[in-house]
Amino acid sequence: xxxxxxxxxxxxxxxxxxxxxxxxxxxxxxxxxxxxxxxxxxxxxxxxxxxxxxxxxxxxxxxxxxxxxxxxxxxxxxxxxxxxxxxxxxxxxxxxxxxxxxxxxxxxxxxxxxxxxxxxxxxxxxxxxxxxxxxxxxxxxxxxxxxxxxxxxxxxxxxxxxxxxxxxxxxxxxxxxxxxxxxxxxxxxxxxxxxxxxxxxxxxxxxxxxxxxxxxxxxxxxxxxxxxxxxxxxxxxxxxxxxxxxxxxxxxxxxxxxxxxxxxxxxxxxxxxxxxxxxxxxxxxxxxxxxxxxxxxxxxxxxxxxxxxxxxxxxxxxxxxxxxxxxxxxxxxxxxxxxxxxxxxxxxx
Amino acid sequence: xxxxxxxxxxxxxxxxxxxxxxxxxxxxxxxxxxxxxxxxxxxxxxxxxxxxxxxxxxxxxxxxxxxxxxxxxxxxxxxxxxxxxxxxxxxxxxxxxxxxxxxxxxxxxxxxxxxxxxxxxxxxxxxxxxxxxxxxxxxxxxxxxxxxxxxxxxxxxxxxxxxxxxxxxxxxxxxxxxxxxxxxxxxxxxxxxxxxxxxxxxxxxxxxxxxxxxxxxxxxxxxxxxxxxxxxxxxxxxxxxxxxxxxxxxxxxxxxxxxxxxxxxxxxxxxxxxxxxxxxxxxxxxxxxxxxxxxxxxxxxxxxxxxxxxxxxxxxxxxxxxxxxxxxxxxxxxxxxxxxxxxxxxxxx
Ligand SMILES: CC(C)[C@H](C(=O)O)[C@@H](O)C(=O)O
Ligand SMILES: CC(C)[C@H](C(=O)O)[C@@H](O)C(=O)O
Numbered sequence: 067x068x069x070x071x072x073x074x075x076x077x078x079x080x081x082x083x084x085x086x087x088x089x090x091x092x093x094x095x096x097x098x099x100x101x102x103x104x105x106x107x108x109x110x111x112x113x114x115x116x117x118x119x120x121x122x123x124x125x126x127x128x129x130x131x132x133x134x135x136x137x138x139x140x141x142x143x144x145x146x147x148x149x150x151x152x153x154x155x156x157x158x159x160x161x162x163x164x165x166x167x168x169x170x171x172x173x174x175x176x177x178x179x180x181x182x183x184x185x186x187x188x189x190x191x192x193x194x195x196x197x198x199x200x201x202x203x204x205x206x207x208x209x210x211x212x213x214x215x216x217x218x219x220x221x222x223x224x225x226x227x228x229x230x231x232x233x234x235x236x237x238x239x240x241x242x243x244x245x246x247x248x249x250x251x252x253x254x255x256x257x258x259x260x261x262x263x264x265x266x267x268x269x270x271x272x273x274x275x276x277x278x279x280x281x282x283x284x285x286x287x288x289x290x291x292x293x294x295x296x297x298x299x300x301x302x303x304x305x306x307x308x309x310x311x312x313x314x315x316x317x318x319x320x321x322x323x324x325x326x327x328x329x330x331x332x333x334x335x336x337x338x339x340x341x342x343x344x345x346x347x348x349x350x351x352x353x354x355x356x357x358x359x360x361x362x363x364x365x366x367x368x369x370x371x372x373x374x375x376x377x378x379x380x381x382x383x384x385x386x387x388x389x390x391x392x393x394x395x396x397x398x399x400x401x402x403x404x405x406x407x408x409x410x411x412x413x414x415x
Numbered sequence: 416x417x418x419x420x421x422x423x424x425x426x427x428x429x430x431x432x433x434x435x436x437x438x439x440x441x442x443x444x445x446x447x448x449x450x451x452x453x454x455x456x457x458x459x460x461x462x463x464x465x466x467x468x469x470x471x472x473x474x475x476x477x478x479x480x481x482x483x484x485x486x487x488x489x490x491x492x493x494x495x496x497x498x499x500x501x502x503x504x505x506x507x508x509x510x511x512x513x514x515x516x517x518x519x520x521x522x523x524x525x526x527x528x529x530x531x532x533x534x535x536x537x538x539x540x541x542x543x544x545x546x547x548x549x550x551x552x553x554x555x556x557x558x559x560x561x562x563x564x565x566x567x568x569x570x571x572x573x574x575x576x577x578x579x580x581x582x583x584x585x586x587x588x589x590x591x592x593x594x595x596x597x598x599x600x601x602x603x604x605x606x607x608x609x610x611x612x613x614x615x616x617x618x619x620x621x622x623x624x625x626x627x628x629x630x631x632x633x634x635x636x637x638x639x640x641x642x643x644x645x646x647x648x649x650x651x652x653x654x655x656x657x658x659x660x661x662x663x664x665x666x667x668x669x670x671x672x673x674x675x676x677x678x679x680x681x682x683x684x685x686x687x688x689x690x691x692x693x694x695x696x697x698x699x700x701x702x703x704x705x706x707x708x709x710x711x712x713x714x715x716x717x718x719x720x721x722x723x724x725x726x727x728x729x730x731x732x733x734x735x736x737x738x739x740x741x742x743x744x745x746x747x748x749x750x751x752x753x754x755x756x757x758x759x760x761x762x763x764x
Contacts, residue, residue, distance in 0.1 A: 157607040186645045188537040205554075210574070210611035216618065220579040224612035225559070230569040256659070258506040262559035263573035269565065289666035296535045296645060296670050310605070314663060317638035321645050 068101045071376060074134040074341065079112040079156075080350025081360035081402075082140025088362035088406030089138060089369045092388075095410045096373070096381045107134065112350070113144030113156050122159035128167055136372055137164075137343035140365065141350035158208065165201050168340035170333035171232065172239050173199035173309070174371065175316040175347060179299075182394035183324030187296060193323055195302035196247070198240040199312025201333055203232045204263070206309040228263050228308070233270045239336055240306035241278045250282045250303035251275075254291045254311055267308065291315060295322055320347050327361030328393070330368040332375060342375055344368040358401035363389060366409055388412035417450040420725060423483040423690065428461040428505075429699025430709035430751075431489025437711035437755030438487060438718045441737075444759045445722070445730045456483065461699070462493030462505050471508035477516055485721055486513075486692035489714065490699035507557065514550050517689035519682035520581065521588050522548035522658070523720065524665040524696060528648075531743035532673030536645060542672055544651035545596070547589040548661025550682055552581045553612070555658040577612050577657070582619045588685055589655035590627045599631045599652035600624075603640045603660055616657065640664060644671055669696050676710030677742070679717040681724060691724055693717040707750035712738060715758055737761035 075090065077083035093104060109131060116122055131137060142160050144151045165173070179185055179193035203226075210224035244251040253271045257264030268285070275283045286294065288311045294301055295318050307315065320329035329347035346364030354360060367389055373382035391412045392405070400408070424439065426432035442453060458480060465471055480486060491509050493500045514522070528534055528542035552575075559573035593600040602620045606613030617634070624632045635643065637660045643650055644667050656664060669678035678696035695713030703709060716738055722731035740761045741754070749757070 155607060155610065158610065162608070186537060187535050189535070205575075206608055208610060209572075210609075212611055212615065214579075218579050218583070220615055222577045222611045222615040223574050224577070224609045225572050225574045226554075228571045228573070230563075230567050234567070256662075258504060259511070259555055259659075259662075260559075260573050261504065261507065261557060262561055262571045266561065266569055266571040289662050292641065292663055292667040293670040293675065296667065297674075310608075313605075313608075313638050314641055318641040318645065318667070321642040325646075326642065 070103050072134045073104045073106045074131045074137045075106050076109045076139040078140040078142040080352040080355040084402045085362040085365035086140040089365035092366045093369050112142040116154050134341045136341050139345040143350040145352045165333050169335045170201045172334040173201040174332040177319040177323050179323045180393045185324045191300040193299045197305045197316050200236045200309050204309035226263050228266050237270050237274050244281045244304040248303040252305050253285045254307040256288050328363050330364050332371040344372040360402050362402050362406050420453050421483040422453045422455045423480045423486045424455050425458045425488040427489040427491040429701040429704040433751045434711040434714035435489040438714035441715045442718050461491040465503050483690050485690050488694040492699040494701045514682050518684045519550045521683040522550035523681040526668040526672050528672045529742040534673045540649040542648045546654045546665050549585045549658050553658035575612050577615050586619050586623050593630045593653040597652040601654045602634045603656040605637050677712050679713050681720040693721040709751050711751050711755050
């Protein structure tokens with residue numbers, strides 16, 4: 067019985083196309099000869115498209131992307147400070163719009179320190195945790211505004227919106243994940259200061275915890291969590307947190323586990339109502355674009371997450387293993403393509 | 416000409432009293448025989464006081480504290496999860512109330528990696544930067560609320576309030592500081608996502624920058640800033656940022672520079688309308704309270720900041736130097752008192 071998966075590919079800007087090229091090759095290699103075929107549609111989106119056409123993400127784009135089974139994204143964003151992009155907010159208008167419109171309420175970001183990966187910590191211990199970051203609300207909603215803008219009397223407000231609906235579904239996902247892992251869940255927030263947003267997170271975690279008696283639950287303020295990420299990262303199994311704290315913690319976690327060149331992520335709609343989107347945590351890095359300097363590993367690990375999500379766990383595990391073997395054997399500098407080829411060689415060995 | 420400084424001392428909870436005791440001894444030692452006398456008033460505030468009397472910070476407390484020239488605070492906060500503290504929020508009702516009521520709009524947090532200090536980074540390089548954290552607005556204002564509380568339809572909002580008045584004064588302080596240091600200022604925010612709050616920070620930094628042509632200005636998103644704090648902390652000189660990002664970055668910075676046992680801070684009202692307050696960045700650590708296990712160094716370095724602030728720069732520098740010498744010579748475990756005594760011995764040498 068053969069299966070066709072419709073995959074939307076958004077290479078994006080900067081190093082996006084380079085890393086996505088390698089990720090696609092890995093996807094092709096791991097599914098070659100199997101009964102799954104990926105039917106790919108390429109979408110030209112990002113700063114380059116905006117500069118050409120003035121469009122960030124049209125309704126037609128969104129409809130077309132939404133008709134796929136899954137999305138692979140490289141990175142989007144132009145040169146910082148480019149005056150022609152002054153009025154564009156590619157991040158909000160494209161990346162966050164995709165996450166919000168496609169209801170990617172779970173932003174899944176695994177952090178593992180692979181043997182052989184270079185990290186900044188002198189004595190990291192074992193690192194293997196997953197951040198389950200809320201993806202569709204919190205301080206990311208764009209809710210706010212300013213009065214007396216540009217004057218000495220300006221007041222600018224930015225509102226974090228947290229709903230029981232939105233918090234509960236991501237918290238449930240995190241508990242279910244913790245139950246399949248080492249059975250430990252840490253809520254990260256700042257409940258002592260952000261009393262309104264904090265209270266709803268705390269309440270819902272406490273309530274859902276009753277249904278998971280075998281999952282040990284603890285709580286850390288976000289500031290304390292950053293300390294533990296550098297002094298005792300092995301204490302974490304599953305972290306559940308809001309959109310903004312998740313953003314901060316996962317960049318730090320990426321750094322601690324060998325750099326965001328290795329950090330993969332999935333923007334997941336667990337209900338399956340919309341296609342989920344897989345992307346490296348890193349950005350478009352325009353300064354090194356087109357030079358074959360980017361590490362495609364994060365994009366390739368995102369393919370492993372994509373395969374898992376599609377129920378192709380065996381294929382995902384093969385990609386994962388090939389990457390691990392490659393990382394353990396890395397020496398010296400390689401081009402983007404060389405790294406991709408090395409991982410494919412491991413896959414095929 | 417002799418000078419009397421009226422100092423309010425708030426030992427607080429947990430390890431607060433132990434570290435403040437050593438800090439006071441250092442203060443006494445460094446001013447002994449000089450023409451400055453510290454007239455101290457002790458205030459019993461914190462979880463212990465709340466449990467006894469039900470009071471967190473009364474108007475009388477606030478008036479009395481406000482009549483002093485400066486404040487030395489240990490740490491406040493009871494045992495996490497203590498059911499008797501369920502309805503108290505000591506952090507908001509006491510610590511943040513002091514910062515807000517006494518208009519501590521500069522939360523000054525220097526980060527230095529002292530020679531000999533143990534840190535988690537394999538190759539930290541030189542670390543010497545100062546975080547100028549806004550202290551009276553942003554997401555800390557407590558502005559927000561919830562509807563349908565406790566139900567599946569709850570919506571909880573938390574609003575960050577940012578004013579041109581509030582942002583400009585702290586940004587000006589940061590530029591003036593950068594000019595006296597290595598002339599580099601980094602704004603940290605998340606302007607690509609928090610568009611309303613981010614825009615006012617960006618605008619004001621850009622405007623004030625015009626008055627400081629010799630200060631190099633750059634910008635980092637908060638997530639990227641956490642990466643640099645562990646991969647390249649020497650890139651920072653002065654960081655200016657909002658209340659929440661400053662909270663997160665300074666705990667991480669503390670961890671990176673040898674632990675928050677060494678991190679000092681000043682809650683400063685530069686206008687002098689209210690007394691400034693000096694406190695270690697660490698909390699009350701009730702788990703190790705009363706055991707002489709706490710490191711008083713952060714409290715002692717806070718005394719150095721206090722002396723500086725009062726125009727007693729020579730005395731502040733002596734404390735600073737004594738601490739540096741002591742850190743360089745540290746071996747094995749010591750009691751809180753032994754560390755205090757060792758630093759005083761250096762002072763008097
Ligand atoms: C580019 C930006 C909008 C995005 C975010 O803040 O979520 C990025 O930092 C990430 O973590 O995926
Ligand atoms: C205790 C808490 C309210 C406080 C803060 O968030 O400011 C603390 O973390 C700090 O950094 O001084």
